[in-house]
Amino acid sequence: MQILSIQSHVAFGYVGNSAAVFPVQRLGHEIWPVLTVNFSNHTGYGEWRGPLIAPADVSAVIEGIADRGALPTIDAVLSGYQGDPAVGAVVLEAVARVKAANPDAVYCCDPVMGDVGRGFFVRPGIPEFMRDQVVPAADIITPNHFELDFLARRSTSTLEEVLDAVDTVRATGPRDVLVTSVVHGALGEQEIEMVAVSDEGAWAVTTPLLPITPNGGGDVTAAVYLAHLRSKRSPEAALGLTANTMFAILEKTLASGRRELELIASQDAIATPPTRFEVRRLR
Template structure:
């Protein structure tokens, strides 16, 4: 499997491609990383150094890959945080060119906009770009519960309303929706859930809620789920494998006391997930 991953990169820590590439490689995926920024560290620190890469330079890298005749071998285009409309245009164009070269290729988009605690933290133009132009051309999207509501203009809270919101998102174009950070009022205290919905049904998995914030965990989640799902076509299995791997990564990070994901130290959790959390079909 080959994944073209168009995301940010940092020298210190693990977000964007700096979070997604290694776990994908560890499960046997060939990754072609294309960078949209090259920062010293993620912006959560409040200060960073390094350049945003101009959309035309990102496009030039993609054209260079295309000139090697590789687009026909790409199975998945993966994208995460889109810092500006220019990058969005480049990604949409790349998806069209990859699919022209390989009609079996899919596009997986993590529509990063914000979260329930922080609200929407991207430029006002980004949700409009995602909702009107990016999501309609995606095959898989991986929003958190807040982003799902923001995209669809709904209020997902319960299992039923989250299912309805996922269906509204699927009506926009994607056939598969992975919803992360699902927090319903009637769930068991100290837990958090993920849900996946596709043409075959809907499934939920529940894990303990760890008392931490981990930048980059969503990037790992989107990457692993997409790869597992593309490989097997089994949404429930992909959900179980991804949940197992990401939970163990987060637990190791929390135990370490470090702010950054313990990405390399957790590599066996990607290659050999424990499958410790049962997946429950809800439709």
């Protein structure tokens, strides 16, 4: 499988393409990273260096890939944080070109906009652009709970409400939805769930909520889920593999005491995910 991944890049740490590339490669797939920024580190540190890549330059890189005759060989396009509608337009144009060259290709969008407790952390107008233009063009989306609520224009708390919200979003275009960071339970005993919904049904995996929120976790999740889903695995199987992989990565990161994801140290859990947490069918 070959994935065209249009995302940010950092030299230090793991977010965007820096988080997505290694897990996909460790799973045995090709991934071609197209950079939208080239920063020293992610912005969570409060300061960083390096350039934003102009939308025209992002487009030029994709054009160069097309010059190699490679578009028909691409199985999926992956995107994450889109800080400017102009970059989003480049992503959508690339998706259209890839699908024209290979009608079996899919577009997986991680609609990065915000999170519970933080609210929106993107520029004004970006959430509406993601909801109204980008998500309807996607085949697969991987929002967190906060982002799902925005996309569905409602607030949810129960699993039933989450599923209803997913159905609302699926009606706009994407057929496969993976919702991350669905938190419930009493304080101190909270659990976190991933919920996957497709035409085949709906499933969930519940894991303990670890006291850690590293940057880049969503980027890894989207890349790993896409890789498993496009490897002809069912959404149920892809969900189980992804949830167990991510818990193993977060657990090792927590134990290390480091701020950045322990991707390299977790490579065996990426290649051969543990089976600690079972998938249960919701409908």
